Amino acid sequence: MTKSYNLKNNVIEEYLKENCGKNLSLKTIYRDLKLKRRKAIWLLNQSNNIKKVQAQQVGCGKYHIHVYTYVE
Numbered sequence: 001m002t003k004s005y006n007l008k009n010n011v012i013e014e015y016l017k018e019n020c021g022k023n024l025s026l027k028t029i030y031r032d033l034k035l036k037r038r039k040a041i042w043l044l045n046q047s048n049n050i051k052k053v054q055a056q057q058v059g060c061g062k063y064h065i066h067v068y069t070y071v072e
Helices: 011-018 026-033 037-046
Strands: 050-052 067-070
Touching: 011 026, 011 037, 011 050, 011 067, 026 037, 026 067
Parallel strands: none
Antiparallel strands: 050 067
16 A cells, blocks of 8 residues: 655645744654655655754754744
8 A cells, every 4th residue: 555645735735834944853753654755855855844953043054954933
C-alpha cells in the first residue's frame, strides 16, 4: 500500500499549521508523521508557507540546520 502525496494536500504543511509559532526539527516532523526523511525534505521544500529557521534563532552556532516553521 503506497501513500500518494499531493502538493495541494501537504501533510507537513498541515502539521506545522497546527503547531504554528513553534520551530520544529526535521527529525520531529518525519517521526511524528511516520514519513521517510527524504520524502519529508522534499515536501518541506515544495511549500511556500514553510520557512527554514535561522540557526541563531534557536541558539545554535551552526550555519545550516533542519529546523522549520509555518509562515502565512
